[in-house]
Amino acid sequence: MPDDIWVPIKLTIELATISTLALLIVATPLAWWLARSKAWFKEAAAAIVSLPMVLPPTVLGFYLLIALGPDGPGGLIASLWGARTLAFTFTGLVIGSILSSMPFVVQPIRNAFAAVGDRPLEVASTLRASPTRAFWTVALPLASPGLLTGAVLGFAHTVGEFGVILMIGGNIPGRTRVMSTAIFDFVETMRWREANLLAGGMVAFAFVVILAMTLLEKRFTRAGA
């Protein structure tokens, strides 16, 4: 396979893997808090997390371009290692992907935590399990289908991200040119054979993801029933 097809595929998988891991780390406690907290501003926080689901990627891309740049917090972080901006970097793409995929990960995990309910945790506490222990040994295993769904959706959504990456990536081969932007490039430059190859791969990938999700869900509901 030629490099200009293989390199974007590899980069996309790397980006999606790292973003998904980061998403799980951030989204799980957030979803737990959203599912359990009684704070009055909870739903406002949930709405903020869900914003990327509704906003066009261009809005996120535009704000990110400024936030990652020398005038924003991204520039400040980048200055730690002598760079001026986080735009055009792999790190920048990871940040963008985490923000834009967050609602797709938080939502199923939150639902799963909510479905666990108070009862198993109360039982755990009567058995003298500390809240932390109850979380790790009771809530998390019970919510694991939700975590899996969140991980799959987060991964898939990151693979499918286009607008944000187009706006902050700078199209650098091997660093920020991922599959979705490579396809755009191939179409623009009339290399339709390559575009077809990548686009067809994406269709197959999306099909497998959705099918796998449905089958997994079925299995879990059956196991739960």
Place this chain on the structure above:
Amino acid sequence: MKLTALVAALAASLTSLAAPAQADVTHVAVAANFTEPAKEIAALFKQKTGHEAVLIFGASGAFYTQITHSAPFEVFLSADSERPKMAIDDGFAVPETVFTYAIGKLVLWSRVVDVTSGEAALRAGNFQKLSIANPVAAPYGTAAVETMKALGVYDTLQPKIVQGNSIAQAFQFIDTRNAELGFVALSQLHGVTAGTRWEVPANLFSPIRQDAVLLKTGANSEASKAFLAFLKGPEAKAIIEQFGYALP
């Protein structure tokens, strides 16, 4: 009775809506670098002829693909001469209607470093990111690469290059200072006082001839033909020149 009257009234109002047949609408696909002059020309065009030119802005490469897939454009103002020619060769445009409406000028522009010395600034390399338009899809990107090659700095600068999908995005990267400097179209700096600039000598890159062509979809559209005629006229030419293009 009443119903018939109502229907008649409705029919009358519908015909009156469709009535102004002389004032036509044309859809013009405009290369991103020509955005500002195109807006002024379209406004003047409406004032003078009553026709309305609806402008769609984007990268020439993307437009070409859309045109080959029956996009609803009647006129194509490309950023190069290659794509209008291809549109004719592939049967999407009317052959004898193609002409050069502007010749682009390339500028090195920065809001962070001093680029007035041009070549020396590129050679010194006191920057991390240099923004250009995608050289395969956008003519100003090609011209930028040609310039750097002509100056013999392309190989050293290549790792620092970031690409915008169109020249508009290349500008955006520099304007937000995410890239310290980059190559843009002189027309984009119209009215911009910020930063420093260096106009690239025309002998460093092959001329950016921007061609316009009437698409087959507009072959029978009065407004489309009128727009192209207007683009060739003295009023449009004055605007084009004022925005920093050379005329053929």
